[in-house]
Amino acid sequence: MARKGNRKIRLSDQRPPLLGGMLRTARLHLVPYRASMVQSHHVAWLNNHENVKYSEQRHLTHTVESQHSYLNEFPPGSYIWLIRSLGTFAAPPTDLGTITAYVDVPNKVANMGILIDQEHRGQGAAKEAWLRVEEFLKTIGIRKIECGCMSVNVGMAKLAQAVGLRVEGLRPEHFEWGGRRVAMTHYGKLI
Ligand SMILES: CC(C)(COP(=O)(O)OP(=O)(O)OC[C@H]1O[C@@H](n2cnc3c(N)ncnc32)[C@H](O)[C@@H]1OP(=O)(O)O)[C@@H](O)C(=O)NCCC(=O)NCCS
Numbered sequence: 001m002a003r004k005g006n007r008k009i010r011l012s013d014q015r016p017p018l019l020g021g022m023l024r025t026a027r028l029h030l031v032p033y034r035a036s037m038v039q040s041h042h043v044a045w046l047n048n049h050e051n052v053k054y055s056e057q058r059h060l061t062h063t064v065e066s067q068h069s070y071l072n073e074f075p076p077g078s079y080i081w082l083i084r085s086l087g088t089f090a091a092p093p094t095d096l097g098t099i100t101a102y103v104d105v106p107n108k109v110a111n112m113g114i115l116i117d118q119e120h121r122g123q124g125a126a127k128e129a130w131l132r133v134e135e136f137l138k139t140i141g142i143r144k145i146e147c148g149c150m151s152v153n154v155g156m157a158k159l160a161q162a163v164g165l166r167v168e169g170l171r172p173e174h175f176e177w178g179g180r181r182v183a184m185t186h187y188g189k190l191i
Helices: 040-046 064-071 126-140 154-162
Strands: 002-004 007-009 029-031 079-085 095-104 107-116 144-150 168-179 178-188
Touching: 029 126, 040 064, 040 095, 079 126, 095 126, 107 126, 126 154, 144 154, 144 168
Parallel strands: 107 144
Antiparallel strands: 002 007, 029 079, 079 095, 095 107, 144 178, 168 178
16 A cells, blocks of 8 residues: 555556656666667667577567567556666666566566676676666555566576575476476565
8 A cells, every 4th residue: 555645545546657767776777668769789689599598589589670569569557677887887888688577556566577688797787777676666566576487597596586586486397498398487575
């Protein structure tokens, strides 16, 4: 339940802001990502096998047009930010990846996803962006975040641990991956 003046309002009565605003951390800007901002290097991230090898995006070929459609059709009330370094992190200011939060309004739960381009990993960008988005989601009344990924995705498992997500379940043999079947690990955290 959120509070506005003296009046208690339910999250389901509120329309979450259609556009998440810009969020800032010590080293990053999280910029609401719109079709007009698409650059060829964003598309290149998605066509880089290393970046998407644990994602269903690996089955697709991406173009500027497909990225425009993805952003233009992004569900209202859910959020996607471009993760951009402020210059202290990687000089000059650089686009590092994206972070998403798909909001289930009635249950006040957000399903999060993140991609940091291979070149910019291992410097704490994902953790910094993730915790800032969590903080934002809390301010709009979200009470839980969740995330699902392939059990073989070590980077995501480590990030999950680093941001305090807990394993809530395993869906055995969920994905066909590189000639074998791998499980989906489901993570969650009350915020
Ligand atoms: C998962 C991913 C977002 C991590 O990005 P990153 O910027 O390298 O992560 P960070 O540097 O913020 O690391 C966060 C923590 O995880 C650990 N970590 C991250 N990747 C790791 C790896 N491959 N092996 C071991 N530890 C790793 C870091 O050491 C750090 O731990 P600490 O805070 O205890 O020191 C990145 O590897 C990625 O984009 N992968 C491809 C897309 C994907 O799989 N997304 C997840 C599905 S939603």
